[in-house]
Amino acid sequence: xxAIKEIxxxxxxxxxxxxxxAEEVSRIVGSGIAVNxxxxxxxxxxVTMLGHKALGERLKTFFIDNGIMRExxxxxxxxxxxxLGVNIEIIDAQDDFFSALKGITDPEEKREAITQTFxxxxxxxxxxxxxxxxxxxxxxxxxxxxxxxxxxxxxxVFEQLGIDPQEAFGYKIIEPLVQLRKDxxxxxxxxxxxxxxxxxxxxxxxxxxxxxxxGEATRERIALVRKATTxxxxxxxxxxxxxxxxILHNDRVTGMRDNKREFGQQxxxxxxDSIDARQARPTHLDFGQMEKLAKRMVTELPGVVSVxxxxxxxxxxxxxxx
Amino acid sequence: xxAIKEIxxxxxxxxxxxxxxAEEVSRIVGSGIAVNxxxxxxxxxxVTMLGHKALGERLKTFFIDNGIMRExxxxxxxxxxxxLGVNIEIIDAQDDFFSALKGITDPEEKREAITQTFxxxxxxxxxxxxxxxxxxxxxxxxxxxxxxxxxxxxxxVFEQLGIDPQEAFGYKIIEPLVQLRKDxxxxxxxxxxxxxxxxxxxxxxxxxxxxxxxGEATRERIALVRKATTxxxxxxxxxxxxxxxxILHNDRVTGMRDNKREFGQQxxxxxxDSIDARQARPTHLDFGQMEKLAKRMVTELPGVVSVxxxxxxxxxxxxxxx
Numbered sequence: 001x002x003a004i005k006e007i008x009x010x011x012x013x014x015x016x017x018x019x020x021x022a023e024e025v026s027r028i029v030g031s032g033i034a035v036n037x038x039x040x041x042x043x044x045x046x047v048t049m050l051g052h053k054a055l056g057e058r059l060k061t062f063f064i065d066n067g068i069m070r071e072x073x074x075x076x077x078x079x080x081x082x083x084l085g086v087n088i089e090i091i092d093a094q095d096d097f098f099s100a101l102k103g104i105t106d107p108e109e110k111r112e113a114i115t116q117t118f119x120x121x122x123x124x125x126x127x128x129x130x131x132x133x134x135x136x137x138x139x140x141x142x143x144x145x146x147x148x149x150x151x152x153x154x155x156x157v158f159e160q161l162g163i164d165p166q167e168a169f170g171y172k173i174i175e176p177l178v179q180l181r182k183d184x185x186x187x188x189x190x191x192x193x194x195x196x197x198x199x200x201x202x203x204x205x206x207x208x209x210x211x212x213x214x215g216e217a218t219r220e221r222i223a224l225v226r227k228a229t230t231x232x233x234x235x236x237x238x239x240x241x242x243x244x245x246x247i248l249h250n251d252r253v254t255g256m257r258d259n260k261r262e263f264g265q266q267x268x269x270x271x272x273d274s275i276d277a278r279q280a281r282p283t284h285l286d287f288g289q290m291e292k293l294a295k296r297m298v299t300e301l302p303g304v305v306s307v308x309x310x311x312x313x314x315x316x317x318x319x320x321x322x
Numbered sequence: 323x324x325a326i327k328e329i330x331x332x333x334x335x336x337x338x339x340x341x342x343x344a345e346e347v348s349r350i351v352g353s354g355i356a357v358n359x360x361x362x363x364x365x366x367x368x369v370t371m372l373g374h375k376a377l378g379e380r381l382k383t384f385f386i387d388n389g390i391m392r393e394x395x396x397x398x399x400x401x402x403x404x405x406l407g408v409n410i411e412i413i414d415a416q417d418d419f420f421s422a423l424k425g426i427t428d429p430e431e432k433r434e435a436i437t438q439t440f441x442x443x444x445x446x447x448x449x450x451x452x453x454x455x456x457x458x459x460x461x462x463x464x465x466x467x468x469x470x471x472x473x474x475x476x477x478x479v480f481e482q483l484g485i486d487p488q489e490a491f492g493y494k495i496i497e498p499l500v501q502l503r504k505d506x507x508x509x510x511x512x513x514x515x516x517x518x519x520x521x522x523x524x525x526x527x528x529x530x531x532x533x534x535x536x537g538e539a540t541r542e543r544i545a546l547v548r549k550a551t552t553x554x555x556x557x558x559x560x561x562x563x564x565x566x567x568x569i570l571h572n573d574r575v576t577g578m579r580d581n582k583r584e585f586g587q588q589x590x591x592x593x594x595d596s597i598d599a600r601q602a603r604p605t606h607l608d609f610g611q612m613e614k615l616a617k618r619m620v621t622e623l624p625g626v627v628s629v630x631x632x633x634x635x636x637x638x639x640x641x642x643x644x
Contacts, residue, residue, distance in 0.1 A: 107576065107585070214573045251536045251573045253643045254429065256636070263429070264638070268630055284609045290633040291604070298638050305638045308590055308630035311612040314578070316586070316620050316627045321575045 006141055009183040014191035018050060021176040025054035025136065028174055033058045034134035035127050035171075037118075038088055040069075040077035042189050042201050043138030043177060049192035050176050051136045052086050060130050061086065064122055066114070067094030068208040068222055071230050084193055093122040101210060101217045105250070107322035110217060114207050120168075127171055135165065139175040140185055182276075202243050203277065203319070211320050215250030224248055224301060228267050231296045236271055241283040244271040246297075247321045255305020264305030267297050271309070272319055280314040328463055331505040336513035340372060343498040347376035347458065350496055355380045356456035357449050357493075359440075360410055362391075362399035364511050364523050365460030365499060371514035372498050373458045374408050382452050383408065386444055388436070389416030390530040390544050393552050406515055415444040423532060423539045427572070429644035432539060436529050442490075449493055457487065461497040462507055504598075524565050525599065525641070533642050537572030546570055546623060550589050553618050558593055563605040566593040568619075569643045577627025586627030589619050593631070594641055602636040 007017070025034070036051055038044045038061050051059040061081075065074045078088040100117040104110050127135065165173050177185055189199035210217040212225045228246035236244040247268040255264040269290075274280035294307035310317070329339070347356070358373055360366045360383050373381040383403075387396045400410040422439040426432050449457065487495050499507055511521035532539035534547045550568035558566040569590040577586040591612075596602035616629035632639070 214575070249571070249573050251571050253536070254640045255638045256640050257638050261640075262638070269633075282609070282613070287604070287606045287633075291635070294633040294635070298634055305634070305640075306632065306643075307634040308632050310628065311591075311609075311616040311631050312620055312627070312629040313613070313616070316577045316579050316584070318576045318578050318583075318627075321628075 004141060004144065004178055006181070007179040007184060009181065009187060012180070012184050012187055014187050017188060018053065018192060021050050022054040025051060025174060025176060028172075029055060029058070029134050031058075032134065033060060033130065033132045034136055034174070035060045035062065035130050035132040036136035036138075037061075037123055038063050038077065038081070039206075040073060040198070040201070041138070041204060042182070042185050042199055043140055045077075045081075045138075045194055045198045046185050046189040046192060047136050047138040047177060048081065048086060048088075049084070049189070049194060053192070057087075059136065060132065061088050062123070062126055063088050063090045064118065065090055065092050065094060066097040066118070066122075066208065067219070068097065068114075068210045068217065070204075070209065070233075071226055080195060080198065091122065091126065093117075096122055098217075098219055103216065105215045107211075110210055110322075111207050114210060124168075133171050135171045135173050137173050137175050138177055138185075140177050141179060141181055144178065205320050211322055212245060213248045213250075214322060221248055224265070224304075225267075227301055228297060228304075231300065232269055232271075232293065235289065235293050235296070236285075239271060239283060239285065239289075241271045242274040242277070242280065243319055244269070244283075245320070253306045257305070262303075262305060265301075265303050266306040266308065267301070267304055268308045268310060268321065269293060270319070270321070272314070274314070274319075277319060278314075280317075280319055282309070282311050282313070285309070326463060326466065326500055328503070329501045329506060331503065331509055334502070334506050334509055336509050339510060340375065340514060343372050344376040347373060347496060347498060350494075351377060351380070351456050353380075354456065355382060355452065355454045356458055356496070357382045357384065357452050357454040358458035358460075359383075359445055360385050360399065360403070361528075362395060362520070362523070363460070363526060364504070364507050364521055365462055367399075367403075367460075367516055367520045368507050368511040368514060369458050369460040369499060370403065370408060370410075371406070371511070371516060375514070379409075381458065382454065383410050384445070384448055385410050385412045386440065387412055387414050387416060388419040388440070388444075388530065389541065390419065390436075390532045390539065392526075392531065392555075393548055402517060402520065413444065413448065415439075418444055420539075420541055425538065427537045429533075432532055432644075433529050436532060446490075455493050457493045457495050459495050459497050460499055460507075462499050463501060463503050466500065527642050533644055534567060535570045535572075536644060543570055546587070546626075547589075549623055550619060550626075553622065554591055554593075554615065557611065557615050557618070558607075561593060561605060561607065561611075563593045564596040564599070564602065565641055566591070566605075567642070575628045579627070584625075584627060587623075587625050588628040588630065589623070589626055590630045590632060590643065591615060592641070592643070594636070596636070596641075599641060600636075602639075602641055604631070604633050604635070607631070 074090045081088050100113040186199045205211040225248040232246045249266040252263045255262045271283040272280040273283045297307045396412045403410050422435040508521045527533040535543050547570040554568045571588040574585045577584045593605040594602040595605045619629045
């Protein structure tokens with residue numbers, strides 16, 4: 001793999017970068033069509049804007065509703081792009097993902113099941129049907145670094161998956177953001193006209209809410225952690241924290257309702273202070289806020305009897321639980 | 323079961339109570355011998371003192387080292403009683419308990435395995451060998467209430483176990499504390515000459531550290547939660563809290579050491595403010611203290627990468643996790 005020439009956020013001239021990359025995409029795709037998958041994350045959002053600038057309606061953008069997104073997320077994202085004149089097609093692929101996740105408890109196998117379902121099944125079929133010869137991907141330099149270092153397997157780095165996309169799916173991959181890191185991408189996203197809810201979007205994991213469920217990611221458990229996520233995001237939006245999340249544990253703990261014992265569920269809340277996600281400390285929320293969060297969890301979420309707040313640092317913890 | 327006449331702590335005349343109950347024990351046992359099992363909790367400690375007063379050396383007191391006690395606990399307790407002129411025989415029964423706990427993950431089955439091993443095997447044999455016809459037990463009124471209500475199955479309430487002790491083991495049970503609640507027992511323990519470390523002892527569960535391990539209670543996992551317990555007790559001794567504990571989860575979470583991913587363990591800390599254990603709130607520790615606790619856990623405990631603090635209230639939580 002040839003070394004990739006990094007463009008730091010401070011070096012970056014966003015207008016020039018967008019112009020140049022749009023031209024490059026346009027040159028490669030020619031009069032053909034390209035596809036991309038939008039998750040609503042800053043990387044795929046920036047790529048969608050770049051691709052749209054280069055190709056207009058010849059870029060076909062899909063939002064794969066895998067069933068493990070947050071509450072209302074597919075519709076919210078599609079609506080943001082609609083306002084910018086970009087049409088997004090939402091594909092309901094919930095059944096495919098939940099059947100792939102069935103019975104899987106190991107975090108690595110979960111990640112793998114999602115990746116395989118996405119690329120080999122759902123998105124693979126969409127690309128085939130579309131007749132596109134090009135796929136735009138929001139891979140950034142950090143994804144490449146982390147995958148090479150074996151720290152995290154990024155779902156958008158194909159080599160590791162043993163996939164030659166051209167051979168497997170008949171398309172080439174274009175990665176216009178691969179010289180940037182996250183801070184650079186945020187600047188590009190802003191310059192491309194995306195709203196702050198996108199370019200300042202809190203990091204959200206590739207395997208989405210399935211990364212927020214320890215153990216099997218069933219429809220029911222995803223629905224539960226989705227509600228917990230809504231509560232955490234409502235309560236901590238004004239915390240100024242780098243990232244916050246709710247995690248549904250697999251362990252059962254004893255609780256008590258109506259004077260009867262109930263083996264219930266536990267939600268773990270993590271809320272991180274961090275500059276660049278490489279190191280992190282728990283945000284010093286006040287106890288009133290933590291108790292309110294706990295109260296909402298045990299009141300609004302059926303079967304939840306216990307709530308914890310993570311107090312470790314990264315390292316040796318990571319931001320996400322799995 | 324005939325109604326038990328409660329003696330409240332405020333009604334209680336401790337000297338008179340001790341004199342009366344010692345006489346009663348003496349009258350029942352006559353010139354025979356009696357046995358009891360001391361755990362170091364305030365109930366069994368008070369009963370040991372009462373029985374010793376009544377019977378002297380004709381009360382044989384065993385401390386069953388079940389392998390799931392805290393660091394150095396059997397020796398500490400025996401030494402406290404030795405200073406008061408009471409000899410305690412420590413019985414190493416670790417193998418019996420760990421083999422009974424093998425493979426068991428359900429909390430109720432764990433509790434049951436410990437109870438059965440204790441009464442049917444270890445203690446049952448000791449009683450038989452001793453030739454004693456009487457067993458002194460520290461049952462209190464709350465144990466009876468909770469067992470009747472089905473909230474908690476107390477290990478010292480035989481009826482529920484389907485055991486008629488006289489028939490099963492050939493002995494009768496004497497329960498001198500059964501009219502008292504915890505606050506009354508503390509007063510009796512103090513009046514009987516026990517030190518504050520006993521009569522003000524923080525509540526500790528019957529199934530000991532096996533109640534602090536979610537999932538299987540192996541020797542290794544007990545050893546880990548024992549170390550975590552030592553850390554929590556050192557760090558929170560001056561917190562003034564009602565009860566504090568460390569719990570080892572069964573769920574694995576992702577951590578990172580030396581830039582490599584490590585699926586590690588999580589310790590949950592609970593620290594409760596409470597008057598009478600019926601309701602409880604998380605103690606408002608300051609973040610410096612919580613971060614120090616977390617730091618010690620991830621540094622001193624091999625494989626631990628994550629630490630949480632419980633922020634729910636009782637109810638719907640309980641004090642203990644299982």
